[in-house]
Amino acid sequence: MSLRIGVDVDGVLADFRQAFHKAAEACGVRDVDSDDPATAHSLAQRDVKRVWDYVAKTPNWWMTLAPYEPDQIARLYNLTRALGWEVFFVTNRPASAGDTVQFQTQWWIERHGFYLPAVLTVPGSRGQIANGLRLDLIVDDLVMNCVDVVAASTSKALLLLRAGDKGAEKHATDRGIGVVPTLADALGVIERLHELLPGRRGRLMRLADWFMPAEAGDVLPHNPRVIRPLPPLKD
Numbered sequence: 109m110s111l112r113i114g115v116d117v118d119g120v121l122a123d124f125r126q127a128f129h130k131a132a133e134a135c136g137v138r139d140v141d142s143d144d145p146a147t148a149h150s151l152a153q154r155d156v157k158r159v160w161d162y163v164a165k166t167p168n169w170w171m172t173l174a175p176y177e178p179d180q181i182a183r184l185y186n187l188t189r190a191l192g193w194e195v196f197f198v199t200n201r202p203a204s205a206g207d208t209v210q211f212q213t214q215w216w217i218e219r220h221g222f223y224l225p226a227v228l229t230v231p232g233s234r235g236q237i238a239n240g241l242r243l244d245l246i247v248d249d250l251v252m253n254c255v256d257v258v259a260a261s262t263s264k265a266l267l268l269l270r271a272g273d274k275g276a277e278k279h280a281t282d283r284g285i286g287v288v289p290t291l292a293d294a295l296g297v298i299e300r301l302h303e304l305l306p307g308r309r310g311r312l313m314r315l316a317d318w319f320m321p322a323e324a325g326d327v328l329p330h331n332p333r334v335i336r337p338l339p340p341l342k343d
Contacts (some may be wrong), residue, residue, distance in 0.1 A: 110192045111302050112243045114234075117199040117213060117227075119249030120268050120291060121181055121220075122173040128159060131169070135162040160202065167206035170213060175220050176270070180291040182221025187295065189330070191302055195222075196241055200231040223332055235260025245301060247294050251276050254285045264301070266294055 118124035132138075137155040163169050175181060188195050197217060201209045210229045217225040230237055234253040238246050239261035246257050247266045254265035266286045269277055277287045288294045 114246035185222040238263040
């Protein structure tokens with residue numbers, strides 16, 4: 109069976125925090141203690157709705173976010189193709205003007221090197237999502253989502269903690285949740301999980317099958333969008 113992986117988008121792939129604060133500047137909202145780099149990411153609660161209203165009115169705002177590690181998004185695609193993983197990108201982004209959140213997110217992920225991404229725009233419990241999709245592991249940047257996953261499913265959870273919050277790290281590790289500082293480190297963990305995941309087959313392979321040459325199946329090119337259109341059907 110192939111490894112089934114859930115990957116959160118904002119905070120894991122995309123730098124939502126930076127984009128949100130640029131939106132705050134665009135609509136005239138000033139950061140609390142903006143002169144202090146350690147607290148410049150805190151907005152007054154009364155201004156949060158104003159910024160979200162700005163996001164909702166901006167066409168295709170979700171396409172404008174910067175990636176944290178664009179090379180690692182492409183690396184995830186390469187690993188997925190090489191090792192046969194099934195990857196689901198999960199987000200609960202609210203709508204903005206323009207295209208749907210799903211399309212904006214798909215466009216953004218593909219732009220950074222992961223072709224044909226499966227994007228699920230689902231609010232609510234990450235644990236229920238992990239359980240429903242039978243995920244082996246999910247990568248998320250929020251402790252509460254990781255806790256929900258391990259409590260409500262058999263999936264493993266990996267907390268991507270870029271800020272280095274020791275309290276959040278202890279909260280996670282006490283509950284059996286792995287903690288990594290970067291997406292690159294997360295992919296290293298997933299590769300190890302792939303190596304350790306036992307093969308599951310309904311019956312033992314016949315000994316004679318060991319000596320038969322493997323059949324070469326049709327494999328799509330690295331970029332599946334280069335495929336020529338299918339010929340028209342004959343009458």
